[in-house]
Amino acid sequence: MPNNERIRVYELARELGLTNKELIALLEKEGIAVKSHSSSLDSEIANLIRDVIIAERQKAKAENVPKSLAKPAAQPAKSPEKTTANPSEQATPSPHPTLQKSAPPIKEQPKAGTEGATEAEDANTIKELHLKTPITVRDLAEGLGKKPNELITRLMTMNVFAAINQVIDEELVAKLCDFYGVRFVRVRRDKQANPQGDKKKEVSEPKSEHAVPRPPVVVFMGHVDHGKTSIQDYIRKTHVTQGEAGGITQHIGASVATVGKQTITFLDTPGHEAFTAMRARGANATDLAVLVVAADDGVMPQTIEAINHARAANVPIIVAMNKMDLPAANPDKVYLGLQQNGITPEEWGGTEAVIPVSAKTGKGIPDLLDRILLEAEMLELTADPTAPFEGLVIEAQMENGMGPTASVLVQNGTLRVGDVLICGQCYGKVKALIDSQGRRVARALPSTPIKIMGLSGVPEAGDKITVADDERSAKEMADEAAREARLGNVQVDRTVSLETLFENMGKEEKPNLSIILKTDVRGSLEAIVDSIAKIKSDKVTATVIHSGVGEITENDVVLAAASKAVILGFHVRSMPGVNKVAKQKGVEIRLYSIIYELLEQVEDAMRGRLTPEINDKLLGKAEIIQIFTNSKVGKICGCRVNEGLIRVNAKAKVYRDKELIYNGLISSLKHFKDDVHEVKSGLECGIKLDNFEDFEEHDIIEVYETVKVAPQL
Numbered sequence: 096m097p098n099n100e101r102i103r104v105y106e107l108a109r110e111l112g113l114t115n116k117e118l119i120a121l122l123e124k125e126g127i128a129v130k131s132h133s134s135s136l137d138s139e140i141a142n143l144i145r146d147v148i149i150a151e152r153q154k155a156k157a158e159n160v161p162k163s164l165a166k167p168a169a170q171p172a173k174s175p176e177k178t179t180a181n182p183s184e185q186a187t188p189s190p191h192p193t194l195q196k197s198a199p200p201i202k203e204q205p206k207a208g209t210e211g212a213t214e215a216e217d218a219n220t221i222k223e224l225h226l227k228t229p230i231t232v233r234d235l236a237e238g239l240g241k242k243p244n245e246l247i248t249r250l251m252t253m254n255v256f257a258a259i260n261q262v263i264d265e266e267l268v269a270k271l272c273d274f275y276g277v278r279f280v281r282v283r284r285d286k287q288a289n290p291q292g293d294k295k296k297e298v299s300e301p302k303s304e305h306a307v308p309r310p311p312v313v314v315f316m317g318h319v320d321h322g323k324t325s326i327q328d329y330i331r332k333t334h335v336t337q338g339e340a341g342g343i344t345q346h347i348g349a350s351v352a353t354v355g356k357q358t359i360t361f362l363d364t365p366g367h368e369a370f371t372a373m374r375a376r377g378a379n380a381t382d383l384a385v386l387v388v389a390a391d392d393g394v395m396p397q398t399i400e401a402i403n404h405a406r407a408a409n410v411p412i413i414v415a416m417n418k419m420d421l422p423a424a425n426p427d428k429v430y431l432g433l434q435q436n437g438i439t440p441e442e443w444g445g446t447e448a449v450i451p452v453s454a455k456t457g458k459g460i461p462d463l464l465d466r467i468l469l470e471a472e473m474l475e476l477t478a479d480p481t482a483p484f485e486g487l488v489i490e491a492q493m494e495n496g497m498g499p500t501a502s503v504l505v506q507n508g509t510l511r512v513g514d515v516l517i518c519g520q521c522y523g524k525v526k527a528l529i530d531s532q533g534r535r536v537a538r539a540l541p542s543t544p545i546k547i548m549g550l551s552g553v554p555e556a557g558d559k560i561t562v563a564d565d566e567r568s569a570k571e572m573a574d575e576a577a578r579e580a581r582l583g584n585v586q587v588d589r590t591v592s593l594e595t596l597f598e599n600m601g602k603e604e605k606p607n608l609s610i611i612l613k614t615d616v617r618g619s620l621e622a623i624v625d626s627i628a629k630i631k632s633d634k635v636t637a638t639v640i641h642s643g644v645g646e647i648t649e650n651d652v653v654l655a656a657a658s659k660a661v662i663l664g665f666h667v668r669s670m671p672g673v674n675k676v677a678k679q680k681g682v683e684i685r686l687y688s689i690i691y692e693l694l695e696q697v698e699d700a701m702r703g704r705l706t707p708e709i710n711d712k713l714l715g716k717a718e719i720i721q722i723f724t725n726s727k728v729g730k731i732c733g734c735r736v737n738e739g740l741i742r743v744n745a746k747a748k749v750y751r752d753k754e755l756i757y758n759g760l761i762s763s764l765k766h767f768k769d770d771v772h773e774v775k776s777g778l779e780c781g782i783k784l785d786n787f788e789d790f791e792e793h794d795i796i797e798v799y800e801t802v803k804v805a806p807q808l
Contacts, residue, residue, distance in 0.1 A: 111148050225282050313383045318398045326417060486504055517560070626690070715798050748796070
């Protein structure tokens with residue numbers, strides 16, 4: 096390896112057959128400080144660690160050679176005939192492999208890397224070779240019973256130039272073994288060899304003796320339209336984005352992807368700024384956060400917000416730099432934006448991984464999955480399937496034909512059909528469990544997203560959901576939670592001072608837009624209510640007087656008619672009978688599928704509650720230079736137009752020495768003897784003012800029109 100080449104800790108661990116924690120502990124023992132498994136090492140340190148590992152293996156092998164291996168040295172004197180015929184047949188069966196009967200006894204020259212190796216003999220022929228990594232050329236030669244030079248020559252024919260103590264990768268070892276008619280079997284290292292790693296693991300694992308590894312739960316976060324759902328679509332080969340209105344994820348979705356023999360649970364969160372609470376909830380429910388940043392846009396406002404959520408939840412971050420297939424892709428812009436917000440990429444000497452990907456072509460997606468599994472390995476995630484069920488409500492909704500349903504992430508224990516659950520003010524017995532593929536299943540293990548049917552109502556997103564002893568106790572707990580909630584709503588601070596009372600009496604009451612809001616899921620309801628509350632105005636207010644999950648009903652229409660409110664529906668429908676009642680009562684119902692359209696319409700409706708502003712727009716100015724008297728029409732002003740234009744029927748103001756003396760209309764306008772509609776600057780004209788003749792020469796006539804300006808919030 097060249098002197099200037101560097102290698103990541105996790106790459107070296109993979110090469111040496113160690114876990115990341117084992118290698119980090121070894122580096123610390125050797126006085127080499129590293130921040131994490133993603134830290135980089137120079138080639139000298141990497142070679143030093145390789146030598147240390149090989150030396151430890153050689154020492155361990157020498158100490159573990161059975162005493163029975165020494166017997167063949169003393170046996171030739173007792174039975175020289177057999178020794179002469181075949182010395183190796185005299186030896187006690189050895190754990191070290193050999194392929195040739197004439198191979199020297201292993202006791203004479205113990206080698207590294209073959210600890211725990213075994214041989215399977217059938218008619219004096221070995222079929223399997225069991226070796227632990229790292230494997231050097233010397234180790235493999237000993238295992239195969241070949242001379243190292245023979246292997247080196249064979250490697251040269253494969254365009255591989257290796258020294259006798261050089262570590263060779265497993266794929267190359269397997270090819271060499273195949274050439275010599277042996278099947279290579281990798282022996283995993285004993286994880287108990289690292290007491291420090293075990294100590295750390297005991298802290299992170301549940302105390303239950305039944306704890307087992309669980310799949311990682313990964314949340315995709317980032318700015319709107321940067322490709323969060325598209326990346327997941329490529330991974331799981333589905334098309335969620337096409338089903339989302341406007342290409343925007345409107346509520347949290349969960350799915351399970353299989354990567355080799357492992358699974359990963361993905362949560363998708365919306366990028367629109369209105370869904371802040373949903374993204375925060377998604378970050379708190381997960382083990383890892385994949386921050387999706389478009390390579391052409393860089394770090395955007397919701398990207399920064401997602402970083403803050405992940406930091407607050409203490410979740411490791413992997414950056415997926417998406418849209419690398421675009422000509423406008425600018426990785427340096429992304430790196431700079433990330434560093435300015437506290438994420439230093441590995442490419443710039445930091446510890447956070449930035450993986451270039453393209454959701455369109457799939458390039459880089461395998462690297463992203465490998466990094467997710469690597470980070471998950473470092474976290475040593477476990478759960479106890481035998482423990483009582485605990486979960487987190489990701490989303491909840493009212494569905495036709497199914498009633499209240501809740502999308503839940505199983506965090507510990509096993510959820511089964513028939514379990515009695517309690518979640519805030521809701522309870523119930525599980526009637527059915529539906530997985531991320533829409534199939535009914537009998538149970539759900541930890542880290543599994545599952546939809547539950549059978550609850551008494553729609554729970555709040557983000558609530559904990561647990562198993563109860565029976566339906567009676569669950570109902571009592573739900574009723575108690577409902578009583579506490581009602582008590583909290585009744586206890587309102589009504590303290591009013593005399594000063595504030597007089598202030599309020601002196602103020603005009605603001606116009607108010609009353610809203611009844613119905614949505615398909617609880618998370619969207621929260622997001623829209625919060626967004627409406629954030630619309631600030633000193634002139635008008637918007638109040639959500641009632642909100643709920645489910646379709647629009649006649650009760651909503653009756654309430655809207657009584658309170659003069661509008662009904663807004665998001666991803667819900669209103670039945671024909673409801674629409675008929677709404678028309679009879681004069682209630683307006685508006686349905687939306689994209690959140691920013693709904694919010695824009697709310698702002699427009701709030702402006703509609705305000706009186707338009709009326710402004711005067713100056714059209715032109717004219718100076719009176721002569722006064723004419725007509726027996727039929729009275730006095731006429733002979734004027735010169737100095738600015739703009741003069742228009743008939745326009746409003747006019749007459750100023751004398753800058754003092755307003757008239758405000759009225761231009762009743763007629765003449766250019767010479769012709770009646771005209773308007774006269775432009777530089778021309779002369781005759782002006783007849785409506786019901787005013789008390790003007791003098793050099794008075795100034797200003798002509799203007801009234802313009803209504805839409806009010807601002």
